[in-house]
Amino acid sequence: MIVVRTIEELRAARGKLGEVAFVPTMGAFHAGHIELMRQAGAKGSAVAVSLFVNPLQFAPTEDLSKYPRQEERDFSMAESAGVDLMFAPSPEVMVGHQETRIVAGKVAQLWEGAHRPGHFDGVATIVAKLFNMVQPQSAYFGLKDLQQCAVIRELVHDLNFPIELCFCETIREPDGLAMSSRNQYFNAEQRADVVAFPRALVQAVAAVKENPRNVSGAVTGAKRELEAAGFAVDYVAFVDSVTMQATDVVGPDTRIIGAVRKYGVRLIDNHSAA
Ligand code: AMP
Secondary structure (H helix, E strand, O other): OEEEOOHHHHHHHHHOOOOEEEEEEOOOOOHHHHHHHHHHHOOOOEEEEEEOOOHHHOOOOOOOOOOOOOHHHHHHHHHHOOOOEEEOOOHHHHHOOOOOOOOOOHHHOOHHHHHOOOHHHHHHHHHHHHHHHHOOOEEEEEHHHHHHHHHHHHHHHHOOOOOEEEEEOOOEOOOOOEOOHHHHHOOHHHHHHOOHHHHHHHHHHHHHHHOOOOHHHHHHHHHHHHHHOOOEEEEEEEEEOOOOOEOOOOOOOEEEEEEEEEOOEEEEEEEEOO
């Protein structure tokens, strides 16, 4: 695996590769990231990964400075996963001069966008820069960040990036908690407790399967249960996974999404409702 830190080095190394499948990340790798890298390599393309904790997607009040950074460990995990090219730029290289911003579309205003103003503009701006730098033929994102997938789908369509998008199902811990770099913030007791979050989402899906006409009842039930378990609930909703609009009719593209806070950590997750 070649590690590069500047755009010049990246362009030189990328030029020696043929088709490239690209996985953008913020590091602190877990099995979810590794699965994206594995799937990126499964069709025979070279695999490029970026590791950059994007300051544009964090609000001043958020956890940018405490976001886990463990670069050497990440590099060796990526190398073991068969990654060919690792781009790990400094903030100066990436956003040292950054006056231009991409404004993500309507899909970015809801849910995460409503709770994290500017977040998706920051994501879209950096992902567009990375696409221009890496020039991949395909790019891999995790459905764990469902709304991010919707924003990127629109970005690629609207700005005409010639890139095939692949969205990969969420990798979970054995008890059902979605793998996340932020899970490192919990101690063992807290970690065992927060599994109540994905369980509440799964239960709401089961409730809707039993009674498809009572989507709002299932949402209310999940929120009540989460609040009783000590979570602050930012939102729980059944949505269409392309438009991200709330729906009370469950179809093949419907997913339940949720965001909660407990122990000073914010968790997001989603499940297929079909
Ligand atoms: P991050 O480093 O958190 O920005 O994530 C990098 C990529 O990995 C994003 O496309 C995420 O959606 C994806 N990802 C994060 N967690 C998981 C997971 N548990 N399973 C699958 N993909 C994930």
